[in-house]
Amino acid sequence: MKTTDLLIPTQKEAPNDAKVISHQLMIRAGLISKLASGLYSYLPVGLRVIHKVEKIIREEMDRSGAQEVLMPVAQPAELWQDSGRWDEYGPELLRFKDRHDRDFCLGPTHEEVITNIASQYLRSYKQLPMNFYQIQTKFRDEIRPRFGVMRSREFIMKDAYSFNIDQASLQETYELMHQTYCNIFDRIGLEYRSVLADSGAIGGDSSKEFHVLAGSGEDAICFSDESDYAANIERAETFPQHKAKEPTQELQVIATPKQKTINDICEFLEVDIKSTIKTLVVEGINDSLVALVLRGDHDLNQVKAEKLGIVKKPLVMATEERISDAGYSIGSIGVKDLKIPFIVDYAASSLSDFVCGANKEDKHLTGVNWSRDIGEIESADLRNIVDGDPSPDGKGKLVIKRGIEVGHIFQLGTKYSKAMNANVIGEKGKAVIMSMGCYGIGVTRVVAAAIEQNFDDRGIIFPESIAPFQVVIVPINYNKSTRVKEIADKLYCQLVDAQVEVLLDDRKERAGIMFADSELIGIPHRVVISDTHADNGNVEYKSRSSSEKVEIKFNDALTYIKNKLNQ
Ligand code: ATP
Ligand code: MG
Numbered sequence: 001m002k003t004t005d006l007l008i009p010t011q012k013e014a015p016n017d018a019k020v021i022s023h024q025l026m027i028r029a030g031l032i033s034k035l036a037s038g039l040y041s042y043l044p045v046g047l048r049v050i051h052k053v054e055k056i057i058r059e060e061m062d063r064s065g066a067q068e069v070l071m072p073v074a075q076p077a078e079l080w081q082d083s084g085r086w087d088e089y090g091p092e093l094l095r096f097k098d099r100h101d102r103d104f105c106l107g108p109t110h111e112e113v114i115t116n117i118a119s120q121y122l123r124s125y126k127q128l129p130m131n132f133y134q135i136q137t138k139f140r141d142e143i144r145p146r147f148g149v150m151r152s153r154e155f156i157m158k159d160a161y162s163f164n165i166d167q168a169s170l171q172e173t174y175e176l177m178h179q180t181y182c183n184i185f186d187r188i189g190l191e192y193r194s195v196l197a198d199s200g201a202i203g204g205d206s207s208k209e210f211h212v213l214a215g216s217g218e219d220a221i222c223f224s225d226e227s228d229y230a231a232n233i234e235r236a237e238t239f240p241q242h243k244a245k246e247p248t249q250e251l252q253v254i255a256t257p258k259q260k261t262i263n264d265i266c267e268f269l270e271v272d273i274k275s276t277i278k279t280l281v282v283e284g285i286n287d288s289l290v291a292l293v294l295r296g297d298h299d300l301n302q303v304k305a306e307k308l309g310i311v312k313k314p315l316v317m318a319t320e321e322r323i324s325d326a327g328y329s330i331g332s333i334g335v336k337d338l339k340i341p342f343i344v345d346y347a348a349s350s351l352s353d354f355v356c357g358a359n360k361e362d363k364h365l366t367g368v369n370w371s372r373d374i375g376e377i378e379s380a381d382l383r384n385i386v387d388g389d390p391s392p393d394g395k396g397k398l399v400i401k402r403g404i405e406v407g408h409i410f411q412l413g414t415k416y417s418k419a420m421n422a423n424v425i426g427e428k429g430k431a432v433i434m435s436m437g438c439y440g441i442g443v444t445r446v447v448a449a450a451i452e453q454n455f456d457d458r459g460i461i462f463p464e465s466i467a468p469f470q471v472v473i474v475p476i477n478y479n480k481s482t483r484v485k486e487i488a489d490k491l492y493c494q495l496v497d498a499q500v501e502v503l504l505d506d507r508k509e510r511a512g513i514m515f516a517d518s519e520l521i522g523i524p525h526r527v528v529i530s531d532t533h534a535d536n537g538n539v540e541y542k543s544r545s546s547s548e549k550v551e552i553k554f555n556d557a558l559t560y561i562k563n564k565l566n567q
Contacts, residue, residue: 001469003505007044009033010517020216022451023148025460029521031447031468038145038153045521046447048468050156053446054135056187056465057158064180066131066160071113073137077103079112083419092140106139111416111438114161118434119422125165125432128424129173133160135443149444150404151218156443163417163434165426170411170435174206177409177439181210185406188446189463191453195221196231197408198303206411210441211403212449221403222385226396233400234303236385237392238346245352249367256364260331262296265364269355273297276355277348279333281318281326281340284310289318289326291342293335298347298383305382308343332357335374336365344370345382404449405442412436451522460522461544469503470565471495472523474514476530478506487539487554488529494558500565519544525564527557 007030014024015034026032031046042050058068077095080086085093086103094106107113114132122130138157145153160177164170178194185192192212199207209232211221220233259268266273276296282305284290290310292300306313320330326340334357335342348354349370358365370377389398416422417434426432447466454461464470473495475488488504495502503523505514511528518526528540528549538551541560552560 001501001503003503003507006503008517008521009043010520018148020147020150020448020452021455022150022216022448025451025455025520026148026448029460031521032149038142038151040149040152040154042444045468049447049462049466050443052466052468053188053443054156054158057135057184057441057443060180060184060187061133061158061160063183064131064176066133066162068134069114069117069132070134070136071107071110071117073107073139074104075107075110075113077105079116079420080105083112083115083416085112092142094139094141108138108140109157109438109440110134110136110159111161111412111436112420115416115420115422115436118161118163118417119420122163122422122424122434124425125427128434129162129164129169131160131162131173131177133158133439147216147218148448150448152444155445158441158443160439162437162439163422164437165424165432165434167413167435170413170437174409174411174437177437178208181407181409181439181441184441185210185212188450188465190406190446190450192406193221193223193230193403195223195403196235197410198232198235199411208409209405210407210409212406212446212453213401214404214449214452215402216452217402217404219403219405220384220400222398222400224391224393224396225399227391227393229391229393229395229398231392233384234301236389236398238381238383238385238389239392240346240350240379241390242350244350244370247352247367247369247372249353249369251368251373252366253358253360254364254366255362256332257362259362259364265355266296269364269366271355271366275351275353277335277344277351279335279338279342279357281323281328281330281333283312283316283318283322284341285312289322289340291333291335291338291340292382293342293344293348294383295345295348295351298345298386300382301384304380308380308382310341310343328359329361332359332361332363334359334365334368335377336368342377343382344377344379346379347383349377349379404445404452406446406449407439407441409439410437412438454522458516459520462522462524464524464565467501467522467524469501469521469523471500471502471525471527471561472518473502473504474511474518474526474528475505476511476528479508481531483534484529484531487534491527491529491539491554491557495561498558498562500561525561527561 009030018024032040135158162173190212194208194210197207197209223230259265273296280292302315355366387400414433423431475484492504524544526542542549
């Protein structure tokens with residue numbers, strides 16, 4: 001392809017709303033163009049990258065035995081009513097009416113549609129297992145679209161859905177998909193980890209997320225420093241560690257005027273935050289309130305809290321008004337004589353001589369001890385793990401890193417097939433509800449994640465596997481020197497014939513601009529052709545990832561480049 005035939009709207013500056021490097025570089029390199037919040041057009045160069053990612057995904061999904069389908073973006077409400085999600089799904093589901101006043105939504109995901117297909121066309125256990133996938137546009141009305149295509153409202157996803165006769169078969173497909181995802185991310189050349197994710201009703205290792213490691217990642221994931229345990233921090237469990245020590249201090253009421261936050265209290269009383277507890281009040285079931293008690297420095301884990309039977313789902317923090325109606329105030333609530341039922345996190349439950357609110361305005365208690373001052377308590381795992389917590393598999397300590405979730409595999413079980421009557425005739429002639437798995441990859445997010453891992457101060461350094469072009473030819477004075485033009489055109493034709501994806505920069509631009517553009521876009525290999533090099537029968541080669549320039553004989557150039565591509 002020639003640059004004059006291509007729209008490459010590179011720009012020096014990134015827009016103000018581009019906070020992360022991939023967003024800045026995708027705009028600056030002219031890969032995407034913003035239409036509205038969370039809506040992006042994929043421009044020619046960007047689309048080439050997306051197609052590369054899709055090709056790898058297709059090849060590996062096909063190899064796994066999955067088959068490709070394409071389902072509509074617009075979906076009728078009835079399907080979602082059947083599955084129960086029309087009411088459950090929040091405002092991320094964009095709903096609309098057609099001209100006949102019928103309800104529709106834009107598909108954020110396709111469990112309903114595929115289950116509808118399976119219930120029509122899968123009849124016998126003999127057809128199973130079957131795995132369907134598509135690469136298609138999804139719409140989610142995200143509350144805070146951000147980071148460009150990393151969290152957009154419209155994005156491209158590869159979603160797959162398997163139908164299995166039983167849990168054992170589902171487990172097999174799930175493991176096959178795990179391997180397939182590893183193949184995909186290995187081929188793209190990403191540094192990633194698969195981590196245990198919250199698995200809801202099924203439990204066990206039935207949901208895993210694939211995270212690309214990057215400092216800008218929205219998710220926190222943790223690994224053991226001694227074993228291969230890896231989990232999303234929402235998922236990693238904590239355990240009771242040691243029993244509370246015997247009291248050494250008297251219980252005292254201390255005036256703490258105007259000290260509202262936990263940090264204020266620590267400074268005022270000169271105590272370590274790790275010797276304090278905080279009492280968080282949340283909405284419980286049946287209009288009740290529930291207090292969740294954590295060590296001062298720990299964070300409440302929403303997923304874990306939602307698993308407690310008495311807590312309302314989804315988790316809602318009680319308003320100041322609700323707490324004050326119950327007779328407490330946020331700044332001084334504590335566990336002594338607390339009338340609201342409370343559950344104590346394991347770490348908080350092993351404290352002794354700790355500080356907590358006194359349930360009296362501007363007062364705190366010091367020297368509090370559970371068994372002496374509070375009595376029997378219920379404890380549970382309520383918090384996010386922190387760096388250095390013991391690994392749940394008993395081996396080593398947990399280290400926390402940031403990750404970008406690029407894929408998710410999930411055993412759904414019979415959630416949708418049961419609700420939507422997706423049965424087949426089983427081996428014994430009776431109807432069997434199929435088990436399902438779902439497997440997603442955020443195609444457009446993968447592109448952004450790859451950039452987060454591969455860039456320098458000049459721009460993107462695309463992994464060869466997904467680069468928009470493999471080679472760029474930069475001829476100096478292409479439009480003035482017939483010799484340069486001849487050499488450049490000849491090499492270009494040779495590379496095209498060899499099926500190398502090559503871009504010939506035939507613009508009347510200064511060399512500096514052509515170099516800067518090709519580096520910004522991240523084309524892995526560059527060949528410069530100039531009269532000076534031509535005097536010696538040479539061209540100049542440079543890899544995007546190295547600063548070294550090499551002069552090679554023009555006659556060897558094709559072989560040289562082909563060797564570089566195979567490395
Ligand atoms: P997240 O926690 O990031 O919102 P999710 O759990 O909602 O992700 P899934 O429903 O499992 O995501 O979707 C499958 C994949 O689609 C994700 O792993 C991610 O790569 C991608 N994805 C999800 N939401 C978006 C989005 N708003 N923009 C771009 N890609 C997305
Ligand atoms: Mg989401």
